Amino acid sequence: MHNANGDQLENARLAVDGTPLKTYTGSTGTYRFTNVPAGTVRVKAFFTGLIFGTKDLPSSDRRR
Numbered sequence: 001m002h003n004a005n006g007d008q009l010e011n012a013r014l015a016v017d018g019t020p021l022k023t024y025t026g027s028t029g030t031y032r033f034t035n036v037p038a039g040t041v042r043v044k045a046f047f048t049g050l051i052f053g054t055k056d057l058p059s060s061d062r063r064r
Contacts, residue, residue, distance in 0.1 A: 017042035
């Protein structure tokens with residue numbers, strides 16, 4: 001996960017909308033969810049000091 005300037009965001013909180021699934025980005029901005037429901041899911045991202053964002057992803061593309 002990167003900010004608008006392309007900088008990696010460590011410890012951004014991510015959540016799969018409508019589920020209890022949550023995770024945090026690592027030092028390189030990567031993240032991973034497990035047991036994601038099949039189909040398209042909406043991932044919400046939160047990072048202190050930045051406006052939160054959302055992105056719809058196919059569950060097979062849940063790692064970025």
